[in-house]
Amino acid sequence: MPIQYYLFLSMALFCIGIMGxxxxxxxxxxxxxxxxxxxxxxxxxxxxxxxxxxAQAQVFVxxxxxxxxxxxxxxxxxxxxxxxxxHSVDINILNRLKH
Amino acid sequence: xxQLVYLIPLFPLLGFLVNGIFWKKMxxxxxxxxxSVAVLASFVVSLCIFFEVKSDSFQGPVVVNxxxxxxxxxxxxxxxxxxxxxxxxxxxxxxxxxxxIHVYSTSYMHDDAGMVKYFAYLNLFVFSMLLLVLGSNxxxxxxxxxxxxxxxxxxxxxxxxxxxxxxxxxxxxxxxxIGDLGFLVGMLLILLNYGTLSYQEFFGQLGSSHVAxxxxxxxxxxxxxxxxATGKSAQIPLFTWLPDAMAGPTPxxxxxxxxxxxxxxIYMIARSGALYSLAPMALNIVAIVxxxxxxxxxxxxxxQYDIKRVLAYSTVSQLGFMFIALGVGAYxxxxxxVMTHAFFKALLFLGSGSVIHAMGGEQDIRKMGGLGKKMxxxxxxxxxxxxxxxxxxxxxxxxxxDEILAAxxxxxxxxxxxxxxxxxxTAFYMFRLYFLTFHGKxxxxxxxxxxxxxxxxxxxxxxxxxxxxxxxxxxxxxPAVLSEHHSLMAFLKPxxxxxxxxxxxxxxxWMLMGLSTGVAVIMIIFAFVRTKTPNFSPxxxxxxxxxxxxxxxxxYDAIIVRPIAxxxxxxxxxxxxxxxxxxxxxxxxxxxWSSDRVRLMQSGQVGSYIFVMVIGMVLxxxxxxxxxx
Amino acid sequence: xxxxxxxxxxxxxxxxxxxxGVILSRNPISSVLFLIxxxxxxxxxxxxxxxxxxxxxxxxxxxxxIMVLFxxxxxxxxxxxxxxxxxxxxxxxxxxxxxGILFLVILGALRNVPVASLERTNTGIGLIKNLGKVxxxxxxxxxxISSVLFLSAMIGxxxxxxxx
Numbered sequence: 001m002p003i004q005y006y007l008f009l010s011m012a013l014f015c016i017g018i019m020g021x022x023x024x025x026x027x028x029x030x031x032x033x034x035x036x037x038x039x040x041x042x043x044x045x046x047x048x049x050x051x052x053x054x055a056q057a058q059v060f061v062x063x064x065x066x067x068x069x070x071x072x073x074x075x076x077x078x079x080x081x082x083x084x085x086x087h088s089v090d091i092n093i094l095n096r097l098k099h
Numbered sequence: 100x101x102q103l104v105y106l107i108p109l110f111p112l113l114g115f116l117v118n119g120i121f122w123k124k125m126x127x128x129x130x131x132x133x134x135s136v137a138v139l140a141s142f143v144v145s146l147c148i149f150f151e152v153k154s155d156s157f158q159g160p161v162v163v164n165x166x167x168x169x170x171x172x173x174x175x176x177x178x179x180x181x182x183x184x185x186x187x188x189x190x191x192x193x194x195x196x197x198x199x200i201h202v203y204s205t206s207y208m209h210d211d212a213g214m215v216k217y218f219a220y221l222n223l224f225v226f227s228m229l230l231l232v233l234g235s236n237x238x239x240x241x242x243x244x245x246x247x248x249x250x251x252x253x254x255x256x257x258x259x260x261x262x263x264x265x266x267x268x269x270x271x272x273x274x275x276x277i278g279d280l281g282f283l284v285g286m287l288l289i290l291l292n293y294g295t296l297s298y299q300e301f302f303g304q305l306g307s308s309h310v311a312x313x314x315x316x317x318x319x320x321x322x323x324x325x326x327x328a329t330g331k332s333a334q335i336p337l338f339t340w341l342p343d344a345m346a347g348p349t350p351x352x353x354x355x356x357x358x359x360x361x362x363x364x365i366y367m368i369a370r371s372g373a374l375y376s377l378a379p380m381a382l383n384i385v386a387i388v389x390x391x392x393x394x395x396x397x398x399x400x401x402x403q404y405d406i407k408r409v410l411a412y413s414t415v416s417q418l419g420f421m422f423i424a425l426g427v428g429a430y431x432x433x434x435x436x437v438m439t440h441a442f443f444k445a446l447l448f449l450g451s452g453s454v455i456h457a458m459g460g461e462q463d464i465r466k467m468g469g470l471g472k473k474m475x476x477x478x479x480x481x482x483x484x485x486x487x488x489x490x491x492x493x494x495x496x497x498x499x500x501d502e503i504l505a506a507x508x509x510x511x512x513x514x515x516x517x518x519x520x521x522x523x524x525t526a527f528y529m530f531r532l533y534f535l536t537f538h539g540k541x542x543x544x545x546x547x548x549x550x551x552x553x554x555x556x557x558x559x560x561x562x563x564x565x566x567x568x569x570x571x572x573x574x575x576x577x578p579a580v581l582s583e584h585h586s587l588m589a590f591l592k593p594x595x596x597x598x599x600x601x602x603x604x605x606x607x608x609w610m611l612m613g614l615s616t617g618v619a620v621i622m623i624i625f626a627f628v629r630t631k632t633p634n635f636s637p638x639x640x641x642x643x644x645x646x647x648x649x650x651x652x653x654x655y656d657a658i659i660v661r662p663i664a665x666x667x668x669x670x671x672x673x674x675x676x677x678x679x680x681x682x683x684x685x686x687x688x689x690x691x692w693s694s695d696r697v698r699l700m701q702s703g704q705v706g707s708y709i710f711v712m713v714i715g716m717v718l719x720x721x722x723x724x725x726x727x728x
Numbered sequence: 729x730x731x732x733x734x735x736x737x738x739x740x741x742x743x744x745x746x747x748x749g750v751i752l753s754r755n756p757i758s759s760v761l762f763l764i765x766x767x768x769x770x771x772x773x774x775x776x777x778x779x780x781x782x783x784x785x786x787x788x789x790x791x792x793x794i795m796v797l798f799x800x801x802x803x804x805x806x807x808x809x810x811x812x813x814x815x816x817x818x819x820x821x822x823x824x825x826x827x828g829i830l831f832l833v834i835l836g837a838l839r840n841v842p843v844a845s846l847e848r849t850n851t852g853i854g855l856i857k858n859l860g861k862v863x864x865x866x867x868x869x870x871x872x873i874s875s876v877l878f879l880s881a882m883i884g885x886x887x888x889x890x891x892x
Contacts, residue, residue, distance in 0.1 A: 008838075015828070018826075019751060036763065039748055039770050041769065059859065070878055070880075091706055721833055
């Protein structure tokens with residue numbers, strides 16, 4: 001398989017993730033789209049790792065997963081908090097940044 | 100022994116640190132003892148070094164390297180001291196007179212709350228002055244130079260609660276700074292052209308031809324250094340600070356403004372004699388400025404009523420004499436006069452301090468008179484000082500002043516006549532002061548009269564020591580007609596490059612001596628007659644001009660101070676307020692205005708931010724991949 | 729077209745389709761399920777590239793742990809298609825267009841990269857043994873530090889999530 005195929009595949013996944021974040025208002029869905037983008041990057045890293053025959057990239061993927069797991073735990077806690085406060089997960093309600 | 104020279108400034112420095120750090124907690128007497136002992140220790144070391152320098156085995160100047168002070172590229176300036184005849188003589192004067200004044204101060208300042216602080220300043224001053232004369236290059240001298248300037252500021256404004264006194268301190272500091280700038284420029288000129296500031300290296304290169312310089316350069320360097328000297332030694336045009344500096348405690352006036360600090364300029368020029376010998380134009384300027392200063396300040400002193408102010412102007416006038424000597428190339432003579440002047444002027448100041456002490460702070464001689472009956476020791480010592488400064492034969496002032504006049508006559512008779520006129524006025528105003536203070540009837544209040552008393556031993560003993568020195572101090576330099584051996588000149592010969600003074604005929608010299616003695620005696624008698632019936636009616640005509648010091652302060656005020664103040668106000672209004680402030684405030688206002696507009700773009704919704712971010716990413720990609728490559 | 733290619737294309741289509749499903753489905757629950765399917769497809773790709781360890785970790789951590797967490801949260805909040813907030817059509821269109829533009833731009837930028845085949849290299853690096861060696865020699869310090877990261881994330885989640 002040429003490397004381009006993986007390149008384009010991960011690009012496509014990444015862009016789908018971006019479209020998702022732009023289209024949806026549900027905070028959880030947006031969060032899932034971010035996970036999707038992370039996975040797209042992981043996929044590409046593994047492909048490069050195979051291409052160069054180097055294990056370091058795979059270790060990096062491993063660390064990305066570690067960080068993602070930590071990030072998800074905190075992020076979901078924040079979303080739960082937000083839901084408790086405003087009884088909604090709609091990000092348009094969160095416009096405090098304006099003030 | 101010469102290797103231990105660093106001990107001399109070290110003791111006062113330690114005294115300063117101890118007194119300065121613990122001044123709040125220390126008992127008052129303790130501060131005085133520490134300060135005096137520190138200077139005494141330096142004096143002892145100075146004596147040892149002086150005798151070593153005087154001995155025949157001493158070979159040329161010794162440079163003691165302490166550590167490297169500046170090392171930057173080609174410029175290497177060590178922190179080192181130079182021991183030779185000139186510096187060892189000054190060491191003796193500074194530490195000796197300084198010690199006496201310290202002892203005097205322990206009594207004089209006894210009732211002052213800030214006594215320990217006072218001694219800390221005094222020690223710092225002695226330290227700076229020692230650094231000034233000990234340094235083996237101009238930079239070390241400059242450190243001491245600035246140090247004494249700082250200390251004089253601190254001590255003049257010692258009673259800082261009085262606004263006039265702090266103003267006087269500021270005036271002294273600013274005047275000194277003007278001169279210091281000249282010194283600095285001269286120093287940098289030397290550094291630029293010779294690459295060194297060390298005396299020995301610099302003077303060694305002066306005559307040699309491998310530094311291609313014109314006579315002009317010598318003149319410029321010499322004039323710049325002389326500007327520094329006019330500031331420190333109170334010459335025209337920077338002399339007005341010294342009379343005002345009398346605001347400080349009287350021992351300070353004696354120490355700083357009579358015996359030591361003001362002689363820094365003389366020392367510097369005597370030290371740079373090799374340079375000045377190559378700069379005839381600068382020498383002429385020195386002589387002319389010295390003459391003018393001697394005459395003008397002596398004329399002012401005639402009509403002053405403040406006892407310390409008379410002495411201050413007399414100091415300026417005597418400094419003028421020293422500069423005349425320097426200007427005609429008789430460096431040794433100038434140093435000779437520095438020495439004798441240090442004795443009798445310190446004596447006079449301390450005597451006036453004793454009088455002021457007895458009068459309870461009164462300084463106006465119109466309110467004194469007849470003090471001699473109550474204060475015998477003060478009167479006699481003061482009289483000796485007056486006789487010495489007036490140039491009565493047998494006392495120290497006669498020998499040094501006569502030597503100056505003789506050198507001036509040999510150089511140019513015109514200088515001699517001016518100098519004679521100055522000496523004439525000196526005799527008159529000193530004895531006017533003496534008669535008004537110690538003779539006649541008491542003119543003060545009854546309470547003051549009741550209070551009059553002789554001062555304690557700590558005050559009178561230094562007076563007596565200084566009186567003895569004022570008498571015998573002149574015998575180190577007997578004139579040629581009396582003795583073949585001029586011991587001071589012989590001593591200073593290796594250190595000071597003297598012009599060979601043109602030998603005068605013995606007959607001429609006798610005549611000159613007789614003339615100056617004659618006018619001095621006539622003036623003393625004249626002063627006695629004039630003060631027999633004191634008349635203090637308001638002055639008119641020339642006397643009024645003299646009383647107001649030739650209106651020099653007013654002149655400076657009108658020519659320099661006020662235009663600058665007006666210009667500053669103008670700049671303040673137009674440059675500062677509307678220019679710089681306007682610009683700064685304008686930037687602030689602009690940012691505020693534009694941010695008021697820009698914040699409308701913020702919706703506060705996360706979605707729109709992500710959207711904008713993606714757009715930005717796209718643009719960056721386009722830029723990065725298609726545009727740049 | 730060998731088995732390898734067939735699998736590749738199958739997994740690719742599955743990944744893209746499920747990813748589109750994530751962003752297009754109205755019900756959050758089905759979004760989560762689509763995402764899990766996407767992760768399975770990506771894990772399949774990992775296996776194809778002989779990165780077995782990552783494939784397993786991906787399934788265990790992402791599909792197993794993280795997505796279950798998502799499901800729990802969604803169920804806790806009782807979200808469903810009816811409560812789903814909807815953006816208006818115009819904004820959705822703008823999102824699609826800008827995402828598409830991004831895709832096209834990157835595509836255009838990377839169109840000319842030199843072709844390199846993945847087969848030419850040694851394929852043993854993705855095995856647990858090799859990866860473990862690298863992880864516990866060269867990267868042992870970051871590995872240990874990541875445990876601190878987890879600890880702080882745990883504490884953070886508890887602090888944020890507790891009731892006042």
